[in-house]
Amino acid sequence: MSNYKLIYFDGRGFGKPARQLFHLAGVPFEDIRVSFEELMPGKQSESWLEMKEKMAFFTETPFGRLPVLTMDGFELAQSAAINRYLAKKFGYAGRDSEEEAWVDAIVDEFKDYMECLRPYIYGQRDGKSEEELKKIHDEVFVLVKNKFLNSVDKILKNNKSGYLVGNGLTWADLVVADHLHTLDNIKELDDVSWLNLKKYQEMIYSLPELKSHIYTRPKREM
Amino acid sequence: MSNYKLIYFDGRGFGKPARQLFHLAGVPFEDIRVSFEELMPGKQSESWLEMKEKMAFFTETPFGRLPVLTMDGFELAQSAAINRYLAKKFGYAGRDSEEEAWVDAIVDEFKDYMECLRPYIYGQRDGKSEEELKKIHDEVFVLVKNKFLNSVDKILKNNKSGYLVGNGLTWADLVVADHLHTLDNIKELDDVSWLNLKKYQEMIYSLPELKSHIYTRPKREM
Numbered sequence: 202m203s204n205y206k207l208i209y210f211d212g213r214g215f216g217k218p219a220r221q222l223f224h225l226a227g228v229p230f231e232d233i234r235v236s237f238e239e240l241m242p243g244k245q246s247e248s249w250l251e252m253k254e255k256m257a258f259f260t261e262t263p264f265g266r267l268p269v270l271t272m273d274g275f276e277l278a279q280s281a282a283i284n285r286y287l288a289k290k291f292g293y294a295g296r297d298s299e300e301e302a303w304v305d306a307i308v309d310e311f312k313d314y315m316e317c318l319r320p321y322i323y324g325q326r327d328g329k330s331e332e333e334l335k336k337i338h339d340e341v342f343v344l345v346k347n348k349f350l351n352s353v354d355k356i357l358k359n360n361k362s363g364y365l366v367g368n369g370l371t372w373a374d375l376v377v378a379d380h381l382h383t384l385d386n387i388k389e390l391d392d393v394s395w396l397n398l399k400k401y402q403e404m405i406y407s408l409p410e411l412k413s414h415i416y417t418r419p420k421r422e423m
Numbered sequence: 424m425s426n427y428k429l430i431y432f433d434g435r436g437f438g439k440p441a442r443q444l445f446h447l448a449g450v451p452f453e454d455i456r457v458s459f460e461e462l463m464p465g466k467q468s469e470s471w472l473e474m475k476e477k478m479a480f481f482t483e484t485p486f487g488r489l490p491v492l493t494m495d496g497f498e499l500a501q502s503a504a505i506n507r508y509l510a511k512k513f514g515y516a517g518r519d520s521e522e523e524a525w526v527d528a529i530v531d532e533f534k535d536y537m538e539c540l541r542p543y544i545y546g547q548r549d550g551k552s553e554e555e556l557k558k559i560h561d562e563v564f565v566l567v568k569n570k571f572l573n574s575v576d577k578i579l580k581n582n583k584s585g586y587l588v589g590n591g592l593t594w595a596d597l598v599v600a601d602h603l604h605t606l607d608n609i610k611e612l613d614d615v616s617w618l619n620l621k622k623y624q625e626m627i628y629s630l631p632e633l634k635s636h637i638y639t640r641p642k643r644e645m
Contacts, residue, residue, distance in 0.1 A: 282528035306504035
């Protein structure tokens with residue numbers, strides 16, 4: 202049996218589907234979590250540097266960052282590459298080249314979308330005023346959110362199976378459902394336009410093999 | 424024989440490796456190019472909107488943008504997904520799952536790096552002053568460039584084959600060599616630290632099947 206180790210921050214993020222894929226496949230792995238608090242504003246100076254020094258793997262990782270997956274001497278970096286690699290091994294990457302390509306396309310679109318959300322996400326982190334945040338919310342966040350959600354909604358309606366690609370769960374569903382869950386938590390999925398997406402998210406999260414993981418994971422990942 | 428159509432802007436960009444992959448594989452394709460001038464600052468208002476209206480495929484593309492690959496009824500969006508799909512078909516995606524994953528990791532790191540270059544790239548487009556541009560160049564561009572180039576240099580030295588992954592050309596080489604060529608053109612690869620990368624770029628571009636394409640493509644892609 203392969204000896205998988207996943208090293209990542211202790212929290213949600215784009216590397217999280219990797220953990221879900223291990224749970225879905227029932228494959229044991231060493232889940233090495235780096236405390237997320239160390240990265241929070243105002244705390245990241247000395248303690249973060251100290252931690253980096255202590256954790257030699259940071260400077261030794263291929264691109265100097267996380268996540269990193271290791272398996273019996275093989276080492277891999279970059280979230281999407283790790284997710285795709287595990288999804289292929291475990292059967293969640295699509296059934297043929299065309300499905301695999303569409304899973305990739307959806308994940309890439311998601312990544313581009315997250316880049317567009319940066320002004321809003323960083324605005325919150327950087328402690329911008331309520332007024333400034335509202336402006337960024339209304340002029341950036343809502344527009345790019347609507348564009349992305351409409352694309353996803355269209356894909357789901359065209360595909361008809363209930364999943365984004367093909368007739369079964371792929372890691373694109375994990376990435377998108379996780380984000381929809383976040384949007385739902387912050388009341389950004391309440392509009393009646395997103396009812397279909399809300400139902401889709403609930404369907405993905407109610408899959409038995411995923412559900413057991415979701416409800417046992419630490420609170421900060423909820 | 425498959426009937427490939429690639430619809431993309433007429434110029435360089437992250438969708439360009441797709442064209443190179445067709446040439447490498449000797450596979451004919453319909454190369455539909457949308458004029459890049461229409462997107463230049465000051466020209467994008469009416470004419471660009473007019474063009475979008477004329478070209479119904481824009482609103483009909485999966486994510487409302489380019490590139491798009493079509494093949495006998497199958498349609499695919501997103502640059503990296505298209506490149507990966509073609510690279511797999513034509514044998515430039517890596518020889519096994521581990522090589523494929525590393526090709527993906529390098530391309531993802533490249534995309535993240537390009538995002539970090541945005542302030543510099545947009546600074547030039549937005550007509551910032553020489554002084555502002557110099558500040559962004561020295562404080563952003565140089566740092567992120569050095570970080571990325573050092574990672575690539577380390578990967579090449581560890582791999583020893585002359586290619587980034589495994590023992591042969593992959594689409595990661597196409598993506599990275601293209602960017603190194605751009606850096607060389609703007610004198611950002613002159614430092615002696617990058618001698619190894621310069622030689623690597625020249626080696627990739629001197630591959631006979633790629634060379635014939637490079638020297639026959641329109642000037643704006645040079």
